[in-house]
Amino acid sequence: MSKAQDYMSRLIGQVPSNVATSRALSTSEATALAICLQADAQDYHYSAVLTFGQALQSLQNGATTWPTINCYYSVFFSLRALLARQGGAVFYLGTKPLYVTSTPGSCPTKCAGQTHKAVLDEFSKRNQSHLLLSQEIDATNPLEWLTERREEVNYRRPRFPEPILDKWFVRTMGNGLRKALPAYIN
Secondary structure (H helix, E strand, O other): OOHHHHHHHHHHOOOOHHHHOOOOOOHHHHHHHHHHHHHHHHHHHHHHHHHHHHHHHHHHOOOOHHHHHHHHHHHHHHHHHHHHHOOEEEEEEOOEEEEEEOOOOOOOEEOOOOHHHHHHHHHHHHOOOOHHHOOOEOOEOHHHHHHHHHHHHHHHOOOOOOOOOOHHHHHHHHHOHHHHHHHHHO
8 A cells, every 4th residue: 555545544534525526625635645755756657667667678579468568557656656746646535546646635535447548647747848748659648648558468368469460669679678668768
């Protein structure tokens, strides 16, 4: 459990989400939440880097299914880390996701969907001009494109296609991973 989730659960308790959305954070509560979020950001960042490394390792071994899933999770953890660094958290009251910022007077707001959709939507809403959102892929929002790829390999396929490369990795692997990564970064 994240530190922000634990803190907000203890702070608000098990009240209905409509009551929680009228609960404003005091200065000391916002400060405590900010401290929790900075620790969470480090944990999310670690998970993002580790998951991306696993994707690269699997790609080197000729797999594309798990690297697709790993890349999705690496982005998901990165977005959670960025939100946390900005002082924002997606947390749950029961089964309902809420978003709150670590600023005095901030009230939780309701989120749509579950954790993944909530994080991607909140990041997109609060960071519309962020570099990660700056280029469409196949005329699609990059987060929606990546979510679609993950759902395709996770839910719609009866089996993994390996050793056949997924089409979204053909060019990358054709150029070689060691060349593709620096080219993309530049």
